Amino acid sequence: MKNLDNTYLVNNTVYSKGPSSCGYSFLKYFLRENKDIKSILDIGCGGGVVMKLVNKNTEYLGVDADAGIYKKKRHKKIKYFKNAIQTENYLDKTNKKYECVVLMDVLEHTDSFLKLFNIALKKSNKYVLVGLPNEDYIMSRIRFLLGKGIMTHGLEMINTKPGHKHQWFIQYKVASALLEKNCKKSKFHLLDTMFYVNQPKTFYKRLIYKVLLAFLPKTLKMNDFCLIFKKSGAS
Numbered sequence: 001m002k003n004l005d006n007t008y009l010v011n012n013t014v015y016s017k018g019p020s021s022c023g024y025s026f027l028k029y030f031l032r033e034n035k036d037i038k039s040i041l042d043i044g045c046g047g048g049v050v051m052k053l054v055n056k057n058t059e060y061l062g063v064d065a066d067a068g069i070y071k072k073k074r075h076k077k078i079k080y081f082k083n084a085i086q087t088e089n090y091l092d093k094t095n096k097k098y099e100c101v102v103l104m105d106v107l108e109h110t111d112s113f114l115k116l117f118n119i120a121l122k123k124s125n126k127y128v129l130v131g132l133p134n135e136d137y138i139m140s141r142i143r144f145l146l147g148k149g150i151m152t153h154g155l156e157m158i159n160t161k162p163g164h165k166h167q168w169f170i171q172y173k174v175a176s177a178l179l180e181k182n183c184k185k186s187k188f189h190l191l192d193t194m195f196y197v198n199q200p201k202t203f204y205k206r207l208i209y210k211v212l213l214a215f216l217p218k219t220l221k222m223n224d225f226c227l228i229f230k231k232s233g234a235s
Contacts, residue, residue: 013195013222017206022196023104023131024049026226029194030129034100041098041123043091043116044106048078061098063087084110088119097125104131105224108152108166114182121186126234128188130179131226135170138213138220172219176227188229196224 007016007025014025027050031037038058042050045062054060062078065087081087101124107113120128133152140150149156152166180190195218199206213221 012193013197013218016196016198017201021049022198022224022226023102024053025196026104026129026131026194026224027102028053030226030228034127037099037127039098039100041101041120043087043101043103043120044109045078048075050102050104051075051077059098063090088115091119091123097123099125100127100129102129102131104129104226105133106131108132108168108170111167113168114178117179117182118186121183121188121229124188124231126231127191128183128229129226130229131224132170132172132175133166133224134172134219134222135166136172136219137223138216141220172222172225176225179227179229183229187232189232190227191230192228194226194228195222196226197221198223 007014007028009015009029014022014029016025031053040050040054040058040060042048042060042062043064045051045064048062051060051062060077062075063081064078065081065084079090081090101120103116103120107117107130110116117128117130120130135150144150148154150169152164153169157165176190176193183189200209
């Protein structure tokens with residue numbers, strides 16, 4: 001069971017104290033610094049967990065395709081569609097823009113890595129937040145060297161629901177450079193980056209973990225990252 005508030009923030013890095021939700025944590029700390037945001041579009045909202053962070057004065061809409069991996073939340077502020085194409089068509093046809101568009105753990109599951117990102121840029125008049133896994137993480141590399149499959153990519157995914165599978169191998173530097181280059185034609189720029197480190201639950205294990213990873217570069221010890229894009233000229 002994940003404890004959504006089991007985290008703390010130090011220098012743009014979110015540290016967990018046991019199982020938590022990186023997407024929820026990224027948005028929690030972002031909204032803490034941007035309390036005046038009036039509208040949020042949550043693309044790939046899943047079970048609607050992000051909605052818990054939105055105050056009653058902020059307009060919220062969550063949309064998602066039915067991936068069969070989460071319990072659907074029946075709520076007037078969430079729309080579910082049969083598949084990704086229907087979701088994209090709905091977003092393309094509606095003219096409404098939002099102050100903040102969120103894509104947490106979404107793009108790695110899509111057939112076209114950039115399509116939903118470009119839609120998000122069109123739907124936003126200020127911010128776009130993109131959360132992605134860092135598959136250069138040191139523990140993933142060790143697993144692979146020990147002969148185990150890369151999580152969410154290997155043949156062990158055959159008997160799991162498609163929504164769990166990643167279509168792309170995400171590396172922080174490659175993904176951030178690609179999205180930063182792509183956003184410029186929509187007059188957005190990369191404003192900031194947040195990182196997520198999932199630590200063991202117990203204090204002593206966390207201490208050992210910190211010592212072992214202390215001298216590694218951030219790209220090897222973070223589990224996830226969040227890219228914060230802002231539209232040029234937006235106040």
